[in-house]
Amino acid sequence: MKSKEKGLIFDIQSFSVHDGPGCRTNVFFVGCPLRCKWCANPESFGNKRHVMFSANTCKYSSGCTACRNACPRGGLDFTEEGKPIMNWAVCKACETFECIATCANGSLKMCGKEYTVEELMKILKRDFSNWGSEGGVTFTGGEPLGHHEFLLEVLKECKRSQIHTAIETSSYIDTPTYLKVMSYINFAFTDVKNMDREKHKEGTGVYNDLILHNISTLKKSGWQGRLVLRQPTIAGYNDSDENALKLIEFMKENDLYEINLLKFHRLGETKWNQLGLKYAYSTGGTMTDERMAELQSLYLDHNIACYIGDKTPF
Ligand code: SF4
Ligand code: SF4
Known part of the structure; x- marks a missing residue:
């Protein structure tokens, strides 16, 4: 029987080699319960x-x-030179997008397309021969767990077809749903952006309690997958020894021995502007290579494997 579930996806990229073992197809979901001030994909x-x-x-x-x-609806204003400016107060509520079809240059683009389970599986099976023996699909976003009903149906199909599954997730969802989805996942990157709950809320809009609880519960559940913690590392926000030492303590308590530190970058800034959103990190947050290396040494000294950037071994 065909599934009625649909998922809202803003991009599907084949041939990725940094988001899980082997060559992979990345599926980017629209929607996220967090609002990280440095987000590189604010279109989600x-x-x-x-x-x-x-x-x-x-x-x-x-x-x-x-x-x-x-x-x-008056969604487009124009400067004296004729440059269009989106009136975001109007455009955010738009359902019809008449403007997009008029632009032959692709300067006005739709973000988000609904897929059925069958449509997405057709694309994944098309890519199957590119993946080699280790590759598969990585669900990312945005937050894939925000589409958990659809995702579960896709994951069941992947299991039937022996497709390796990875996820990049905030782990911010109710615990029973988290455990159910993760039971079909082979590999996961999950972010712990700050160990201080107030700072976590300040940077992401939510407290870290549920995230830490979910990771802990997953590890104690007998889950057979591989979990690598991830942290976008931002000067003045989460780059202190104190934060790293708290995270090391949490990792040891939960039998976790791998972390991937991502050096802060501003690649998302243009997209924040395209969406009419204010980007908080136009200045500040920059990490030096020396400080990244110091943090790496701190984790290594505590017997935690620490990978910088795209150096996670799969
Ligand atoms: S998205 Fe386009 S059609 Fe919709 S309100 Fe904005 S300018 Fe108008
Ligand atoms: S390139 Fe597109 S967005 Fe720019 S003026 Fe022409 S139609 Fe409008």
Whole structure:
């Protein structure tokens, strides 16, 4: 019987080699319960389709006016030079997106497309021959667990087809749902952004209690997968020895011995602008290579394998 579940996905990328063992297909889900101030994929915020405007590719300076009369709701304003500006207060509620079809340059793009289980499995099976013996699919986003009903159906199909499954998750969801989904996952990266609950809330919008509880419960459940903790490492936010030592203590208590530290970058900044959102890290947060190496040594000194950037061995 065909599943009725649908998942809202904003990108599917084949041939990834950094998000799990072997060559993989990455599936990016729309929607996230966290609001990390440094997020590199802010197009995953919200839980519905929306438009993205790329000022960099817009051809207004060459005289393009194609979108000028496209919006029936006043969603597009124009500067004196003719450059379009999204009126986000209007565009966030849009359901019809008339403006997108008028732009031949792809400067106005839809973010998010609904897939059925069958449609997504067709794409994964198409990529099957690219993966080699170790590869598979990685569910990421946004937050894949936000689509857990759909994801569970896809995961069951993957199991039937012997497809290796990985997830990149915040682990921020009720514990029974978390355990149910994770029972079908072979490999997981899960973030612990700060061990201090107030700082975690300040940086991400939520407390870390549920995340730590879920990771702990998963590890004690007899789950057979491999779990690597991950931390985007940001100067002045979570780069202190104190934070690392608390995390080391938590890891040892829970039989966890691998962490991947990601050096802070500003790759998401343009997308924040395209979405009409204010980016909090235009300045600050920058990590030096020396400090990353010091933190790595601290973990290694406590017998925790610590990988920097894309160096996680699979
Ligand atoms: S149609 Fe596209 S390229 Fe032309 S002005 Fe509008 S957004 Fe820019
Ligand atoms: S997204 Fe909708 S409201 Fe905004 S400019 Fe396009 S058509 Fe208008």
